[in-house]
Amino acid sequence: xxxxxxxxxxxxxxMGKTLAQRYQERERLAQQARxxxxxxxxxxxxxxxxxxxxxxxxxxxxxxxxxxxYLDERHAPAQPWQPATVVATDGSQIYPxxxxxxxxxxxxxxxxxxxxxxxxxPDILSRSEVHYTEDELYDSSGSxxxxxxxxxxxxxxxxxxxxxxxxxxxxxxxxxxxxxxxALTDGPLLLWAPQKGSSKISxxxxxxVVSFTKELLRLQSARALPAGYIxxxxxxxxxxxxxxxxxxxxxxxxxxxRANRYGHLADREIFSFLGPNERSxxxxxxxxxxxxxxxxxxxxxxxxLNVAPPDSSRPNIVRVEVPAWLAENAAQLDCLQQTVYxxxxxxxxxxxxxxxxxxxxxxxxxxxxxxxxxxxxEMMQHDVYLSPSTKAALKATI
Numbered sequence: 001x002x003x004x005x006x007x008x009x010x011x012x013x014x015m016g017k018t019l020a021q022r023y024q025e026r027e028r029l030a031q032q033a034r035x036x037x038x039x040x041x042x043x044x045x046x047x048x049x050x051x052x053x054x055x056x057x058x059x060x061x062x063x064x065x066x067x068x069x070y071l072d073e074r075h076a077p078a079q080p081w082q083p084a085t086v087v088a089t090d091g092s093q094i095y096p097x098x099x100x101x102x103x104x105x106x107x108x109x110x111x112x113x114x115x116x117x118x119x120x121x122p123d124i125l126s127r128s129e130v131h132y133t134e135d136e137l138y139d140s141s142g143s144x145x146x147x148x149x150x151x152x153x154x155x156x157x158x159x160x161x162x163x164x165x166x167x168x169x170x171x172x173x174x175x176x177x178x179x180x181x182x183a184l185t186d187g188p189l190l191l192w193a194p195q196k197g198s199s200k201i202s203x204x205x206x207x208x209v210v211s212f213t214k215e216l217l218r219l220q221s222a223r224a225l226p227a228g229y230i231x232x233x234x235x236x237x238x239x240x241x242x243x244x245x246x247x248x249x250x251x252x253x254x255x256x257x258r259a260n261r262y263g264h265l266a267d268r269e270i271f272s273f274l275g276p277n278e279r280s281x282x283x284x285x286x287x288x289x290x291x292x293x294x295x296x297x298x299x300x301x302x303x304x305l306n307v308a309p310p311d312s313s314r315p316n317i318v319r320v321e322v323p324a325w326l327a328e329n330a331a332q333l334d335c336l337q338q339t340v341y342x343x344x345x346x347x348x349x350x351x352x353x354x355x356x357x358x359x360x361x362x363x364x365x366x367x368x369x370x371x372x373x374x375x376x377x378e379m380m381q382h383d384v385y386l387s388p389s390t391k392a393a394l395k396a397t398i
Contacts (some may be wrong), residue, residue: 006319029262030269035241037270041072047245050252054244055286058254063244064237064283067301067327071242073281074274077334083117084339085169087224088353090361091154094368095147096137100374101386104132105145107154110360110366112353113169116343122353126360127161156211158185162226163218170222180332181224182339186354189214189216189228190300191322193289201288203298207288213296216323225326225336231350233304233319236260237285238267267304268317274306277341279320282327299324305337307344316349 040047043066094106107129114122131137131153137145166183173179191212193205201209219226239262247256248330271280280303284290293300302322308316320340326332346352376386 008154023164024309025263026269027226028274029265033239033242033262033265033270034273036246038073039260040242040245041070043069043071046249050247050249051225051241051286053249053252054257057252058257059288061240061244061257061286062237063240063286064302065286066281066283067242068281070281073185074314075337076275076280077283077338078312079331079334079338081338081342082180082335083115084180084182086112086116086182086184086339086343086353087162087165087349088112088114088186088357089158090186090354090357091158092358092361092363093150093154094363095150096144098144099389101376101388102132103137103144104130105137105150105152106130106363106371107157107355108361108363109154109157110357110362111161111165112140112356112360114343114353116339117348120217124356124360125165127157129157133378152191152208155187155191155307156208159212159215163215163222166219166222166224177223180339181222182336183219183224183226184351184354185226185228186358187228188319189226189231189323190285190290190293191285194196201292205289206292209292210296212300213293216298217296220323220325226323227326227340228321228334229340229351229354230319230321231319233268234266235319236262236264236266238283239265240271241286242270268319271304271306271317272302272315274315274317276308276310276312276315277337278306279337280304284324294324297325301327305340307341307349309348318344320374 016238025062048065051063051065054063056179071347089111091107091109093108094104096103096105109127111125111127112122113125139145160185162185166181169181171264191208192207193201193208216226240260243260243262246261274280282301282303284299284301290300300321302319302321305320306315307318308314319335322333322336327334340351343353347355372386379386
């Protein structure tokens with residue numbers, strides 16, 4: 001049975017009307033926010049005090065701290081684009097399936113090394129890991145590993161592979177540093193962790209931060225310029241701050257802090273004033289998770305960047321996350337910005353290296369079938385015959 005579109009006609013009409021109204025309301029809020037960021041543009045000591053007060057009053061508040069003197073800063077690179085070595089990784093996974101022929105999960109990470117401006121064919125690499133032991137599949141209570149945990153392991157595998165590729169590239173170049181190495185991941189450098197209404201992070205999250213920041217330190221030691229690239233970012237941390245700084249100090253209560261006047265708007269919608277290859281000022285996530293990064297010397301900062309073509313009147317705003325030690329070096333920040341923007345023009349609108357890394361990393365259904373056929377043949381050598389559940393087998397024939 002397929003969709004019966006005649007049953008959906010009325011719902012589509014209602015949905016279209018609702019979404020159009022929502023779009024108009026978002027545009028109204030975006031115009032208001034752009035006006036507010038210009039009106040409150042000068043960063044004052046009182047603003048910074050309000051941000052700290054909001055963090056103290058509401059432990060779940062996730063705003064952003066401006067690192068410059070103005071909220072509406074815009075920066076074009078001071079130096080022209082120069083060739084760089086660009087290294088990127090991305091990953092995919094097969095989650096454990098109790099209905100499959102066997103319970104396992106697989107993580108595959110793709111990597112690319114591109115000598116930008118050289119015309120040379122990029123180096124393509126990948127690394128696959130299959131997890132099948134009981135210690136990997138079950139916790140102490142006997143519960144199967146959750147998809148969130150598998151995704152977390154994939155994120156760590158991506159940054160670890162990125163550090164390995166950068167270190168290898170440095171060695172092969174004879175530790176020559178005249179050509180910068182840009183190291184990109186598809187997604188944030190600041191890991192996502194569940195928010196449980198507390199300013200503390202769990203022991204498991206702390207362990208993830210230690211592992212992740214260890215790889216950032218490797219990248220720093222190799223003198224690479226690492227960045228997390230987020231396309232169509234949904235974060236609203238700057239808007240939360242813009243809301244808080246307009247509240248009187250005496251009204252910084254939990255309810256007032258959470259009653260965000262900008263609704264479900266995203267930060268990218270207020271940075272549409274950026275021109276092509278212009279970035280915003282630097283910001284810092286005000287979160288316990290970033291505080292944990294900072295303890296490891298890898299405090300994460302971010303900026304918004306317009307990667308639209310030079311002749312475009314329609315902005316394409318992305319979010320770029322970088323370690324503080326990179327952000328504090330203006331020349332390195334310009335180099336990173338130029339490289340990311342230049343590579344995003346090749347596609348256009350999205351860095352070429354990240355697209356290729358994704359293509360390398362993705363595990364297709366055909367590849368999964370081949371892997372499981374190989375596993376089945378191996379098990380037959382041990383007189384064990386594997387098969388999926390009846391339901392899974394029937395679904396595979398549809």
